[in-house]
Amino acid sequence: MDAMERLPVLSFLWPSLLWLLTLVVLLAAGYVWLDARRRRTAIAYPALKTIGLVPKSGAGWRRHVPPVLALLALTSLVVAIARPQAVLVLPSRIETVILVIDLSGSMRAQDIKPSRIRAAQQAAKVLVNAQPARVSTGVVAMAGTAALAQAPSRRKDEVTMAIDRLQPQGGTALGNGLLIALTALLPQLNNDAARMLSDDEDAIPVRKPKSAAGAASAGAASAPEAAQPGSYAAGAIVLFSDGESNAGPAAMQAAKLAAENGVRIYTVGIGTTDGVVLKVDGLSSRVKLDEQALKQVADATNGEYFRLEDASKLSRVYEALHAKLAMGKRDQIEVTAFFAAFGALLATIAGMLSLWWFGRVL
Template sequence: MIDAISRLPVFSFLWPGMLWLFALVAVLAAGYVWLDRRGRHAAAHYPELKTAGVATRRGAGWRRHVAPVLILLALAALVAAIARPQAVMMLPSRIETVLLVMDLSGSMRAQDVKPSRLRAAQQAATTLLEAQPAGVSVGVVAMAGTAAVAQAPTRAREAVATAIERLQPQGGTALGNGMLIALTTLLPELTPDAERLMNDDTPPPRKPRALANPPADTEPVKPGSYTSGAIVLFSDGESNAGPAALRAAQLAAEHGVRIYTVGVGTPEGVVLSVDGWSARVRLDEKVLKEVADATSAEYFRLEDAAELKRVYRALNARLAFDKRSQVEITGLFAALGALLAGCAGLLSLWWFGRVM
């Protein structure tokens, strides 16, 4: 509910000084009320005026008020148009590239999500792929103990779908590496910083720090401000190799790239037996939420197959409408005023045989 409210348009006016004209509309409304009361008073005290036609419309009941009220509303809309209203609205972000990072760790074989975590992630990724506009390039990064580009960004949907389908579980999980490979695929100029992180095993700092040395006149980039591309990570959140996931998220945030995370699995997990060893594997939502929050993106949970469509619809909506822009809507108010005035005239003509 809070998220929906935050997406409502925020209004402002380019010429707020013109809003004083609303006072004239209020004066006209008060004048109409006064004239109406005066007419009713005259009709009550001088019944003979009815035969002269002064109060012909008094018997029309509520209908006699409809046209004047519509005219007053039309004037109010036109006054708002004169003040040149503008609204902050969600618009298509013209996203050009989406990188899908697929977790291929051994824990993705778990079947707490049917038919398995990996298979559910593949189905979700394929559904998201099919929902992208024709002009959007989609790439795939395979992530296990290491990470590599399984399919370079392309508009050929068949090639991407084939790359997703061929993915098989492997050993190890380098969550940070997967995000860094996807990030450098989007922004190749970040390769030196990404390589530095991959070779740095120190714990992540409590607060984001600059990982590169930008020019002195370069202003910091706001997280989530990069609208040409985005990363979608499908994972159960467990990581045992490579740099910390938060370090990779910090680098992405510093360059405005959003990393949407999809948690695959259940928090209680299941016992997984592979090659003679057994362990309980759980969905680690904490790290996935932290990655999404750090990059001004969102976290989704793919807990069962029934959630597949809901997750992909939400993700697709975020990818398609993720740009806030201020738009002047003067024409909308002007059209509304003209429509209301036209309706007032037509109704008055229909009911009383005169325009007003």
């Protein structure tokens, strides 16, 4: 589970100042006591109503409204003093989405009609057409190797045409596809991706987590820092695949590189876990949806896994995935200004109502 999702909905930077709320309770108790005393006085000395020393019975509930609003205003201002923070889902700032589409032989399987590859293409096109005009979309074709089939573009017709041109091929290299998508999203990763593709992992710099960077020595401080997984807000990768891979670097190696640069990878599993027997070139084999691999990639990058096992559920998968891309990620935001403004508004309303009804400010 994302650590942000475990945070309380409302927390405080200065929680020790919440003791001031006891003053609000004392004031409320004082008001109740004073009101009861006025009632007893009104009963004992009815003549005092004529000179305004006790409330008139005609005031009714209205005489309680301004004090109650004032107490609520004071409560809101005290909460503001404690500097509250709320965990909110903010609108996405995504500018680029890279779609990686699996074209391996197993994607010819027809456990999803008309086939896995056609279902993936249909889902990808629906997602492209739903993106805001400001978002650029790119397409990576992945089989035994991977290539950029469409550079990121805001022209949806170009992107959907590129998706339609894709045809099944041989082999599956999930790692290759994710690395090509990463370089399309972040060109500065070209060298790291090239080293991974050439199996020269020792040449890839080891990045230190940001949390450990502050405690690192001066000599180690020069090493590249790793971003927090999911922290890159300007782009994301969406992988459509059945999860099986038999070529190129491991998908988790590419996922690790994506996580170190804050890029989220959303994975869409195409197929059924029971699989189907597929005949290719006279050979038969059972091809299944490998959910575990796709879940691991998504979890490592703070993304999310979706499953498409029935073409009729395409809209449901699309809606969930589009919501993730459209709303971005949860973040903790200080909302002190909201509580301060709300308290000031309540205090103003309380004063105006008291002045209007009784000719005085509280």
